[in-house]
Amino acid sequence: MEWLTMYMPIAGIHIFWPGLVLIGFSVGTIGGFFGMGGAWMVTPGLNILGFPMAFAIGTDMAHIAGKSMISTFRHSKFGNVDYKLGLIMVLGTMLGIEVGAQLVMYLEKLGSVESVVRYAYVVLLALIATLVFYDYYKATQNKKAGDVGEHGAEGITWYKTLQKLNLPPMIHFKTSGFTCSLWLPMGISFLTGILAGFLGIGGGLIRMPALVYLIGCPTHVAVGTDLFEVMISGLYGAFTYSLKGRIEIIAVLVMLTGAAIGAQIGTIATKYAKGYGIRIAFGIAVLCCMLSIILKQFGYKDMAAVLILGTIGIICLYIIKIMAVGAFEELRDKKAANA
Amino acid sequence: MKKWKKLTLAIVIIGILLPGIALAGGDKATELVVVADTRVLNDPGYYTAFMKYMANAYNTDILVFAIWCTVVTALYGAFLGFLMDFLLARTGLDLTSRKILEH
Numbered sequence: 001m002e003w004l005t006m007y008m009p010i011a012g013i014h015i016f017w018p019g020l021v022l023i024g025f026s027v028g029t030i031g032g033f034f035g036m037g038g039a040w041m042v043t044p045g046l047n048i049l050g051f052p053m054a055f056a057i058g059t060d061m062a063h064i065a066g067k068s069m070i071s072t073f074r075h076s077k078f079g080n081v082d083y084k085l086g087l088i089m090v091l092g093t094m095l096g097i098e099v100g101a102q103l104v105m106y107l108e109k110l111g112s113v114e115s116v117v118r119y120a121y122v123v124l125l126a127l128i129a130t131l132v133f134y135d136y137y138k139a140t141q142n143k144k145a146g147d148v149g150e151h152g153a154e155g156i157t158w159y160k161t162l163q164k165l166n167l168p169p170m171i172h173f174k175t176s177g178f179t180c181s182l183w184l185p186m187g188i189s190f191l192t193g194i195l196a197g198f199l200g201i202g203g204g205l206i207r208m209p210a211l212v213y214l215i216g217c218p219t220h221v222a223v224g225t226d227l228f229e230v231m232i233s234g235l236y237g238a239f240t241y242s243l244k245g246r247i248e249i250i251a252v253l254v255m256l257t258g259a260a261i262g263a264q265i266g267t268i269a270t271k272y273a274k275g276y277g278i279r280i281a282f283g284i285a286v287l288c289c290m291l292s293i294i295l296k297q298f299g300y301k302d303m304a305a306v307l308i309l310g311t312i313g314i315i316c317l318y319i320i321k322i323m324a325v326g327a328f329e330e331l332r333d334k335k336a337a338n339a
Numbered sequence: 340m341k342k343w344k345k346l347t348l349a350i351v352i353i354g355i356l357l358p359g360i361a362l363a364g365g366d367k368a369t370e371l372v373v374v375a376d377t378r379v380l381n382d383p384g385y386y387t388a389f390m391k392y393m394a395n396a397y398n399t400d401i402l403v404f405a406i407w408c409t410v411v412t413a414l415y416g417a418f419l420g421f422l423m424d425f426l427l428a429r430t431g432l433d434l435t436s437r438k439i440l441e442h
Binding site: 007010011012073077078238239243247253259260268270271331334 | 424
């Protein structure tokens with residue numbers, strides 16, 4: 001069975017390479033469907049395979065960059081990437097992350113920053129999950145009441161109020177289909193950036209709901225645009241972590257091979273999923289991420305890893321099912337139309 | 340001219356602030372001294388020239404290693420993106436349009 005292991009020349013260890021392909025595949029599928037990097041999913045997986053922690057984060061970062069590139073490519077073909085909005089948000093996010101990082105440094109001087117950050121993360125994830133589920137409940141109620149808009153029933157529509165902000169320059173985002181003040185996406189990405197910088201995360205978990213609920217992107221465009229942002233930050237992350245000697249490039253390439261297939265499945269599945277299907281699955285993922293952090297906080301690291309990997313498996317199967325059923329029906333309809 | 344000035348300013352700001360966004364992806368990186376053991380990479384039947392080159396670059400010039408890591412990741416990502424696009428185009432699925440339906 002020696003052929004199932006692969007030597008990693010930088011880390012100096014033998015790794016079960018099908019495990020790397022599987023991690024890449026799973027994160028590619030989920031990331032392509034939700035529009036996030038998914039670092040919180042990769043690290044426990046790499047740990048279980050025996051990957052040294054010193055290399056896990058950098059390897060993860062480079063893999064996310066490549067994977068987001070593949071997903072962005074596919075989303076772009078569907079018209080799901082709003083490049084103008086993405087570039088504006090990259091700028092706001094970067095400024096925000098700097099402020100968030102400075103805030104952490106300030107808190108470090110005061111002491112006990114780690115527990116503050118961890119609790120803040122849990123509270124934020126709980127809020128996001130509550131928001132997603134409440135939104136779904138409200139949308140269902142509106143649908144029953146017959147209040148259905150152009151793209152179907154909607155629950156929370158805070159973005160409608162925020163888009164009315166008449167502060168020049170006003171910009172039209174053709175792909176997203178709305179006009180708003182430049183300061184709206186800039187300000188919101190700045191705020192989500194502060195949170196991401198403060199919490200020490202990539203930010204996909206926060207940006208995706210912010211794009212939907214506060215800026216007013218259709219869910220599909222929010223997914224594609226967020227991945228575009230992750231791609232830019234991920235590539236820089238790959239460079240900076242490589243400079244610190246924290247990347248095992250062979251593992252990155254092996255994971256990317258799995259991610260290439262997963263990213264296609266996840267991205268194509270968005271074509272057959274309703275926006276709320278994506279939002280609900282996202283809410284469940286956020287909830288499991290929150291529970292795993294709570295478990296880690298109380299010292300149950302193994303249980304946290306099991307929870308994360310279990311969630312990944314179930315969500316992956318759900319996405320594969322959506323893609324398979326949708327593709328099968330599309331091909332069947334085409335065949336019937338040609339007959 | 341004004342446009343170019345604004346563009347230059349934007350690039351400078353991005354260059355200064357980009358490390359923050361990247362570092363926020365995980366724990367703060369600290370200096371790490373690891374040496375890749377290239378002695379075990381001498382079996383040409385099992386280890387590729389690429390693996391040996393990267394391991395040597397890691398030991399001798401970390402900047403070259405970092406540039407290669409970024410370039411290889413981007414190129415491989417792009418290659419896989421095009422390859423998968425080529426293969427999926429043959430499945431008969433419409434991969435250029437989709438309906439936006441929220442609920």
